[in-house]
Amino acid sequence: MFNDSVIIFRKELKNIFKDKRTIFAIFILPLILMPVIFSSISYVSTLQEKDAEENVYNIIIENSGDPVFEDMLRSSLQFSENEDEYNADTDLRIVFPKGYRPGDISTVKIYYNSLSSKAKYAADVIAGILNSYESSINQKMLESHGLSLSELDNINTEKIDTAPEESQGTDFLSMMIPYMILIYIFSGSMSIGLDTTAGEKDRGSLASLLVNQVSRSSIALGKVFYVIVAGLMNSISSFLGLIIAFSINSKFFGDGVFGGNMNIFTLSNILTLLVSLLTLSGIAASLIVFLGSLARNMREASGYITPIYIIVIVMGVVTMTMDSTMGTGLFFIPIINSVFSMKEILTNQLNTVHFIISTVINLGFISVLVYFTSKLFNSERIINTI
Amino acid sequence: MVEVKELYKSFPGKKGKKTDVLKDINFKAEPGKIYGLLGPNGAGKTTTLRSVATLLKPDKGTITVNGFDTIKDAGKVRSIIGFLTSDMKLSGNLSPKELMYFFGELNHLKEDYIKKRITELSDYLGMNDFLDKPIQKLSTGMKQKASIAVSIIHDPEVIMFDEPTNGLDILASKIVVDFLYDYKKSGKTVILSTHIMSEAEKLCDSLGIIMDGTLVENDTLENLREKYSEERLENVFFKLASERGLLKNV
Ligand SMILES: Nc1ncnc2c1ncn2[C@@H]1O[C@H](COP(=O)(O)OP(=O)(O)OP(=O)(O)O)[C@@H](O)[C@H]1O
Ligand SMILES: [Mg+2]
Secondary structure (H helix, E strand, O other): OHHHHHHHHHHHHHHHHOOHHHHHHHHHHHHHHHHHHHHHHHHHHHHHHHHHHHOOEEEEEEOOOOHHHHHHHHHHOOEEEOOOOOOOOOOEEEEOOOOOOOOOOOOOEEEOOOOOHHHHHHHHHHHHHHHHHHHHHHHHHHHOOOOOHHHHOOOOOOOOOOOOHHHOOOHHHHHHHHHHHHHHHHHHHHHHHHHOOHHHHHOOOHHHHHOOOOOHHHHHHHHHHHHHHHHHHHHHHHHHHHHHHHHHOOOOOOHHHHOOOHHHOOHHHHHHHHHHHHHHHHHHHHHHHHHHHHOOOHHHHHHHHHHHHHHHHHHHHHHHOOOOOOOHHHHHOOOHHHHHHHHHHHOOOOOHHHHHHHHHHHHHHHHHHHHHHHHHHHOOHHHHOO | OEEEEEEEEEEEOHHHOEEEEEEEEEEEEOOOOEEEEEOOOOOOHHHHHHHHOOOOOOOEEEEEEOOEEOOOOHHHHHHHEEEEEOOOOOOOOOOHHHHHHHHHHHOOOOHHHHHHHHHHHHHHHOOHHHOOOOHHHOOHHHHHHHHHHHHOOOOOOEEEEEOOOOOOOHHHHHHHHHHHHHHHHOOOEEEEEEOOHHHHHHHOOEEEEEEOOEEEEEEEHHHHHHHOOOOOHHHHHHHHHHHOOOOOOO
16 A cells, blocks of 8 residues: 555655746745845834834923933934924924923923834933933932932843753744744645645546555545645745745844854754644645545635644634743644644754644644545545536 | 346435446457447546445445456456546646556556567557656547557556547547447457447447436447337437436437
8 A cells, every 4th residue: 555655655755846836936046035034024123113213303392491302312313303383394393391390300202103113212312312301401400419320220131041051042033933834834735735635626637546456544644745845845934944044134133143153053953953844734634635535626625724724823823922831731633743843942942742743743643634535536526516 | 157147236416315327237348349328427437447446435346357356356356447437637747658667567567568568559559759758748639549558568468548529629530439449359348338329239249228326228339229120329328318307308
């Protein structure tokens, strides 16, 4: 039976490797696309930052008789003071209480539009300047009593990261990579897996596949193998694409991310990562091949798959910001467990028990789906839905 | 030789009710002859052929191919039949040669034998010019040749072609018609389903006319002409259809 499924597997793989467009879309594109996407995000946000810094703001300052504040603000932010009434060109308004004099206990209000990232930036700068302004007033008041501010500043804080050195700064990785890979594996396997099942029904070629010496189970198995391998290659290239993207933009994602931190890629981490990718591809492949075989045609198949794809995306989004060190229970749920295994591996805190649970659960899940697919192929239903 | 005896087949319909699609079908297709299955759309031609091809299990009745039962000896039956349907569209990037090789493997043929068959068939069907081109780049006629080659790679004793000229122009149809004629001449059993009367008149030695799942006629072409005193098969067909009130609903 195994030999027979290899015949199917080999033919499908040969077919796909001859199609330059598919090869490009599935294996080459992620290598290019990921770096391009992340570089553009990083480029645009630095550009915006720079823009916000260099922008000349239109600001109204009300009731401040103190030129000191204005000088301080001018040293950090370029602005033209708008003497007139508030109008459409006004970016921000800084309102001191009426009759304010330096030293008064008072609340200063900053009016800004949170929908504008520039105004938000300026509001932050102004808040910071107000702090310094307060300190400078305090300083003066203390001096008149013969004290200085530094004498009052008796507690300093210092935060020290106790995460293992090689996993520091990998939190962004462990957030983005599993999510992207999840989406990539499912969408990649979807096009390939539906084409080889429902697509084959559309083309009327399934009947001729069923009338020969190869058992139905081997056909089912061969197709699942093929989709797994394609999904795996797809996920590996998108993984590599992400690594390239992060190393190019290491500055943007924080120094730890990939600047010097390639040391999470130890042999055991790479191997366990491959196993995780493999079982995740296996789940996607067996699920898609099963549903694709159940459907009458391509249209019906996409109807079956779409809800599942949406659930997968939701799973990806929900788990994205979740901590990598979660309870064991999560590792019993297929797909979710792959996400958390990847998170653990990418933060270099792989828990062997978690890893074994996920692998066993996923292999079990795949076996069940392959069993049902092969039952389906052995029943008349497969031909009734042609 | 194909023998169909008292074949019944139903499909699960709406609300758990079964719809009888084939009712008591009996016919024999003999070696060296072409047996034609004629019938309007939805009559049950494809269902009959699929049952013979081991793809569907009869509710009742037996089908044997060269003495082998389609249920008990399904594997054996598959090794001696070739099955081609009109809606089979070869596609993808593999060449006719690679596809023939693949189907040879699916039939558990030896490598040398497959290679020999590929040479034989491509000479015979005139495929040498495009043997190594991706199938999706071929013309409809070339694809049709490739489909035929693929379905007979294992040199089957019995072939069943389900409306093989559907959607083909007359030149591409001629490829199929000529092939079927040659194949029966070589002593093989051929079953052809069609609703093109001229094709049936030209090719078939005996005919089964199926309407609403019942085989309403099963005879040689000459006998049918005599019985209905009609020269043209088309008119025989119309007579049978109007007797059953099938023309009113068209
Ligand atoms: N899997 C199935 N489930 C339910 N009904 C079916 C199934 N396959 C065929 N039928 C029904 O059985 C009847 C016979 O279908 P069949 O395909 O055998 O007809 P046909 O003679 O080949 O028609 P055509 O000329 O359109 O190909 C039709 O009414 C069809 O709707
Ligand atoms: Mg039909």
